[in-house]
Amino acid sequence: MDSLIVFWFRRDLRTHDNTGLYHALKAAQEEGLRVMPLFIFDRTILDKLDDKRDRRVEFIHHALGEMQQDFTASHSSLLVRYGFPLEVWQELLQEYRIKAVFTNHDYEPYAKQRDEAVSTLLSAQGVSLHTFKDTVIFEKSEVLTAEERPYSVFTPYSRKWKAQLTDIHTSSYPVSEHRSAFWQPLQTPSMPTLEEMGFQKVGEPFPSKEVRADIVRSYNQTRDFPAQQGTTRLSVHLRFGTVSVRELVRTALELNETWLNELIWRDFYMQILWHFPHVEHSAFKPAYDHIPWRHDELDFERWCKGLTGYPIVDAGMRELNATGFMHNRVRMIVASFLTKHLLLDWRWGERYFAQKLLDFDLAANNGGWQWAAGTGCDAAPYFRIFNPASQTEKFDPKLEYIKRWVPELNSFDYPQPIVDHKFARERALSTYKQALKPFATE
Numbered sequence: 001m002d003s004l005i006v007f008w009f010r011r012d013l014r015t016h017d018n019t020g021l022y023h024a025l026k027a028a029q030e031e032g033l034r035v036m037p038l039f040i041f042d043r044t045i046l047d048k049l050d051d052k053r054d055r056r057v058e059f060i061h062h063a064l065g066e067m068q069q070d071f072t073a074s075h076s077s078l079l080v081r082y083g084f085p086l087e088v089w090q091e092l093l094q095e096y097r098i099k100a101v102f103t104n105h106d107y108e109p110y111a112k113q114r115d116e117a118v119s120t121l122l123s124a125q126g127v128s129l130h131t132f133k134d135t136v137i138f139e140k141s142e143v144l145t146a147e148e149r150p151y152s153v154f155t156p157y158s159r160k161w162k163a164q165l166t167d168i169h170t171s172s173y174p175v176s177e178h179r180s181a182f183w184q185p186l187q188t189p190s191m192p193t194l195e196e197m198g199f200q201k202v203g204e205p206f207p208s209k210e211v212r213a214d215i216v217r218s219y220n221q222t223r224d225f226p227a228q229q230g231t232t233r234l235s236v237h238l239r240f241g242t243v244s245v246r247e248l249v250r251t252a253l254e255l256n257e258t259w260l261n262e263l264i265w266r267d268f269y270m271q272i273l274w275h276f277p278h279v280e281h282s283a284f285k286p287a288y289d290h291i292p293w294r295h296d297e298l299d300f301e302r303w304c305k306g307l308t309g310y311p312i313v314d315a316g317m318r319e320l321n322a323t324g325f326m327h328n329r330v331r332m333i334v335a336s337f338l339t340k341h342l343l344l345d346w347r348w349g350e351r352y353f354a355q356k357l358l359d360f361d362l363a364a365n366n367g368g369w370q371w372a373a374g375t376g377c378d379a380a381p382y383f384r385i386f387n388p389a390s391q392t393e394k395f396d397p398k399l400e401y402i403k404r405w406v407p408e409l410n411s412f413d414y415p416q417p418i419v420d421h422k423f424a425r426e427r428a429l430s431t432y433k434q435a436l437k438p439f440a441t442e
Contacts, residue, residue: 001097002034004183008103009039009078010111012134012241013063015070017172019134024102025178027130033099036183037071038092039064041082041197044110053200055324055358061194062206063242068191076182080191086117098127104134104241107274108362135241136267137161137169137249140274143267150275151268152284152377158264170246170253207358209237211251220258226315226327227400232259233325235359238266269367272377279366281347283375287439288382291375291432293345300348302418303338306405309417310388312396313337315405322405324358329395335372336386341424343431346373374432382432385425 007024015021021037028035046057068078081088092098101122106115119129133139143160144150151157194201215222215232222230237243245263252260276284283289302308306317316330326334331353338349350369354360370376374384396402399409408414 003097003099004036005031005033006036006038006092006096006098006101008101009037009067010103010106010241011239012104013039013060013067014242014244015067016175017244017246018104018175018241019173020102020104020130020132022173022175022178023130023132024100025175025181027100027102028181029178031099033181034183035102035181036096037067037076037078039078039080040085040088041080041192042114043082043084044114046197046199049355051355052198053202055202055204056360057197057199058194058202058204059206059236059358060240061191063240064191068188071182072188074179074182075184077185077188078191079189082192082197085114086121089118089121093121093125093127098122098125100128100130102130102132104132105139106135107139107270109273109277109280135238135245136270137245137263138164138267138271140271143271150271152272152276154265154268154378157268158261161264161267170250172244172246207233207236209234209243211243211248213251213255216251216255216259219256223258224329224395225401226330227396227398227404231328235361239359239361265367266361266364269363272367273363276377279370279376280362283373284370284377285375287436288373288375290439291435294343296342296344299342299418300338300344302415303334303342303344303349304352307415307418308337309415310337310341311399311402311406311409311414312388312392315402318405320353320356324356326357327401329391330401331368332372333386333388333391335369336384337388339369339373340385340428341388341419341421343424343428346370346375382436383429385428387421387425389421 005024005028007021012018012020024035049057064078064080071078106112115131122129138161141150143157143164145156151160211234212232215230219230219232222228224230234243234248238245238248245266249260249263252263272284273279303313304317306314306321308314312330313334316326316334319330320326335346335349338344339346346369350365353365353369354362357365367376371378374382392399392402403409406414
């Protein structure tokens with residue numbers, strides 16, 4: 001049996017411009033070896049998913065199917081396993097002569113623990129592990145303040161990010177030049193079906209990967225209006241790496257700085273999660289963990305179902321429940337409503353988004369929720385409270401978006417507002433102020 005290099009796909013589901021894959025193939029060619037591509041459906045994650053018609057699992061399965069076609073065209077194959085990563089690796093080490101493993105960095109707390117455990121196992125077997133930066137432009141401690149500390153405010157971070165950027169950071173990795181180094185098994189291994197893993201098909205079309213230049217060009221003018229197709233809808237592809245962030249940054253540099261800033265926000269929140277892992281479960285600013293949130297499960301259920309009596313909030317939640325997507329402006333409105341109007345813990349909302357969003361990304365989702373709740377690293381004070389009525393007037397003045405998702409608007413079937421806006425605003429301000437008083441500085 002010949003020795004192999006394994007490339008382990010995770011959140012980088014593409015065969016072009018893939019950093020770790022390029023380095024694996026290059027190393028294989030230099031050493032006269034082959035690269036076996038691998039993906040593991042991780043039961044540590046999948047077993048926690050209550051909804052067995054999970055859009056994300058189907059998305060991954062479809063993306064892997066596309067990749068398998070690509071590999072087949074090169075007389076190679078993608079090996080797909082289902083199980084707990086450590087157990088899968090123990091099996092692979094027995095089945096194959098593995099010389100080295102290549103993969104790309106993942107920055108989430110669970111991923112870091114998983115990779116450490118796998119690294120320890122591989123090392124004990126004399127197998128080297130090589131990891132690379134691929135899902136972001138700058139990572140970890142690459143963008144630091146003059147005092148060499150991580151940034152906790154976006155604007156100065158983005159300035160430094162742009163100042164450090166060179167063509168090297170946005171150059172593609174020419175994977176195709178080394179395709180001849182892919183593993184060529186005698187027969188194509190079968191990929192586990194969704195049903196075999198306990199999931200069912202949702203049956204929705206796979207989202208387009210097309211980067212619409214017309215949308216990017218006008219992004220700064222159209223991005224806040226949920227009734228329009230004013231955003232690229234590429235967030236899910238960035239989340240699972242079915243597109244290259246380097247390619248998108250090149251497009252943004254050419255066409256629209258506002259869109260570039262959105263890509264920089266991804267890097268920003270990723271490095272926040274890396275440097276301050278406590279944000280996964282706690283407020284970025286510790287004082288904000290003392291806010292006495294209400295624990296009203298009925299109010300939370302109404303928010304989840306889009307039955308708050310606030311049309312823009314209800315439209316957003318219904319869009320999320322029906323499609324797995326919510327427009328970014330509306331995400332801010334519904335998050336502000338949950339935390340400020342209903343005074344419910346931001347973690348409740350964050351968990352619900354984590355269950356429902358097709359583009360769910362821990363770093364960005366956590367960052368967005370803490371921003372809305374005022375508990376995060378953003379410099380804006382806690383008394384930023386969105387008024388759903390004025391947000392509607394600004395961003396859905398003809399009620400096109402609202403009527404799409406709340407057809408019973410202005411009928412007896414539509415519920416009365418769950419809480420009065422003026423009362424809710426004053427309650428939130430008072431509650432925050434009292435909770436934070438002991439921590440106020442002179």
